Amino acid sequence: MLLSPALAISAVLFTLGVAGVLFRRNVIVIFMCVELMLNAVNLTFVALAQGLGVGGQVFVFFVMAVAAAEAAVGLAIILAVYRHKQSVSLQNMNLLKDG
């Protein structure tokens, strides 16, 4: 079957996601990269479910549900921050640091 290519693509997608989170400044892009990582994991689940049973496929639905909820909350936060700061750049989100 196509297990090895599927896992390889999944790994590449995941790494792209991590790299995006690490190196991009735009919060919306980072958010998209997080989604990319989630979907890379989903791909792994589906691929491995072929050989290991239906559990992996069921889990994908959970991840999708959680990702949808997370998207709603995350986008709401970003919107709120934008209203406050007129910016969606990570560099401007440093309220936790003193001085």
Add this chain to the structure above:
Amino acid sequence: MTGTAVDLIWLAPALALLGFVANGALVFVRPTAKTLVSVIGAGVLLAAFAVSIAVVSSFDADAPVVFRYWSWIPVGTLQVDFAFQVDQLSAVMLLVVTGVGSLIHLFSIGYMKEDPGYARYFAYLNLFVFFMLVLVLGASFPVMFVGWEGVGLCSYLLIGFWFSEQANANAGRKAFIMNRIGDFGFMVAMFIIFWTTGSLDFGTVFSHAPTALVAGGSTVTAITLFLFLGCTGKSAQIPLYTWLPDAMAGPTPVSALIHAATMVTAGVYLVARCNVLFAMAPVSSAVVAGVGALTALFAATIALKQWDIKKVLAYSTISQLGYMFLGVGTGAISAGIFHLTTHAFFKALLFLGSGSVIFAMHRAYHHTHAHEDAQDMRNMGGLSRYMPWTTGLMWIATLAIAGVPPLAGFFSKDEILTAAFARGSTQPVWLVFWALALVAALLTAFYMTRLMLYTFHGPNRTGEKEQAHLHEAPWSMTGPLVVLGVLSAAGGLLNVPTLYHGSAWLHHWLEPVTQPSAALLPEAHLASGSEWLLVGVAVATAVIGIVGAWRLLKPEGLVAARSAPEERGFARVLRDKWYVDEIYDALIVRPLVWLSREVLWEQVDQRVIDGATVNGVARGARALGWANRWLQTGQVGMYVAAFVVGVLLVLWRAIG
């Protein structure tokens, strides 16, 4: 319970405690109600005296009667009941404490009349009597110790009664601290007693001691020496005597009651109570007798050159307490207790007499607004013209303390000297003690005559204007003096030795108590010829002392304290009390203060405890926070990077 008046024994301390509570309440509610305070203060004492007489007269058991009131300390094998015990020894103490105490309470009514702290004074005095009764009635070491500490507390409170003067407050503290050193000995002795005999009840300890302890062994010696350390504190013996002269800062009736007649004799009572233990420890007995004889002489030398009338009497008290310890250390328990009793009479009389003098002097100086020392004998002189009653009564007490027959002190002092001399026939060291005590007797006669001579005879040095205001104290004060005068004169009848065909009543009365030690240590007896010789020597000593002082000292040559010249040479050494206070200060107090301040405070406390521990922890936390501060950049990117690196590390550990 015996079904007789002895059952009422609890009433005596309870009455005193009631007096304390009532007067203590009046201090806060109505401190000016002096009549009420006097009625309560002296009334409860007279009632307690009546109870004591009823108890003692109906007591005729050979064994101690013990009343257990409640279980006080039940801890494992340690079972201490709060219990009182009536026996012949506590009966004697009971009568002395309540009897002399009543007289002194009556005297105080007049003496303290003008004092703003009147109610507080009587509250303390009643509390003192309560604790003193607990001390002499306690049926076990811990109960006695409660009384022992309680009288120490009252002593402290009353020495510092006029605490607004720094010197008086210091004197109180000194007394308290010196007594703590002694109390440490008492407590260690209690621990060893419990450890070896398994009990702290007098009855059990004294009946088990001969079997549980080896006679002459190191354990019983340690117990008795530690007990005696307690005695040296409470009864002002070398080396812990220095607090007693300073204790004269308190009101004079307090000096009479606490620092002459009752509390300071607690040590003698303790040795007499534990006579079995001391009889089993010959070394300790010799130490007791030796310290007693040495103290008797040492304090008498200091008394020779004191000018403060109360200081002379204070050193005289220390000296006489030394005699008592010589007596009980020699094994002549009844002689020691006899001297304790007669001393309570004549020394209370002397102190109250001096109180009457000070009262008159103070009043005279108060009238003329002069600021002279009302206690300095150089300011007195010729007072016999103004105070004939006090003079006569003081002379009775002086002759009694000097040992002139047939007054009280003669019999008791002579019995102690004879006992020491008799013991010397087998152990020569007791002859040394006897000689020391004999010289002390000579000095006693000398300094007491000096006191009388300078105070009551010769020309008056009080001052021209003041003389008009010098007169006898009111009858409420002279009355108790007369009673004490009669007791000082006739007190010897309690125990007229068989040598004069007397009945030696006190000696036989105390036999049930002293019997165990007398069995271990048979009293040495002298031939009646040598006894007569000793009596002759003692009387001659007293007479030489009195006549010598009368001939040598010239009150005409004295000048008032204000313009008196400084003593020189040896007289100055004696006036400055052999510099013992200074020596203690240099050897003990200063090194201790230095150690506390320089090492314990500035190094251990400030550097180690405060610096390294308390502030060190805080400083460490701050340093850690300062270091971690650099990790908190506030940049989300940094946190995510750290998170990724962390996950990678965990994965690497998990997989690799």
